[in-house]
Amino acid sequence: MMQIDLKYPQYQLLLFNRSETGTVLYCPSYGYAPKPIIEKPPLLLPQKDSWAGETKQNFLFKDKGQEEFLGIVLAKPLNLPWLIPQRQEALPEWNGERIKELFEQLETQNNWQVFYQSFEVVELKPANA
Structure with a gap:
């Protein structure tokens, strides 16, 4: 489970992840977070009504x-x-065209914040550990 503790109640959250395998959007998404509004911090992912929440799939x-x-x-x-959020694209890809669309719309708003976190995965545990 991922806990996102941003103190922005009633704001929409867009959460992107980039790794060696590509870039995806976790929030909003059918896979992890169909409701992108931070109703009351913290926001927990996966949300219960998402694919991952229903199938008990954590990150x-x-x-x-x-x-x-x-x-x-x-x-x-x-x-x-x-x-x-759509079933056919459970984790939306973040590609060049979408990045351009996103920043074009962000330019029309003046009340948004950006947050960044990076870490190194150094050890993988077996699935049954």
Whole structure:
């Protein structure tokens, strides 16, 4: 389980992860966080009504290497179709076109914050440990 303790109640959270295997959006997503609003901090992922919450799948880092998380909190939600959680794209990919769309819409708002966290995965435990 991941606990996100950002003191921005009623703000929308966009949470991106980049690793050796690619970049995905965890929040909002059907896979981990269908409700991207931080109703009352802390926000716990996976959310109960997500795919991971229903199947009891917590975060699992499968490869050694650098993991980076970028969080953006916004006072007003963005109007981007790929930010609507969908089963067919449980963890939306963060590609060049989407980055451009995201920053174009962010430029129209003046009340948002960016947070960044990086860490190194140095050891992998067996699944049954």
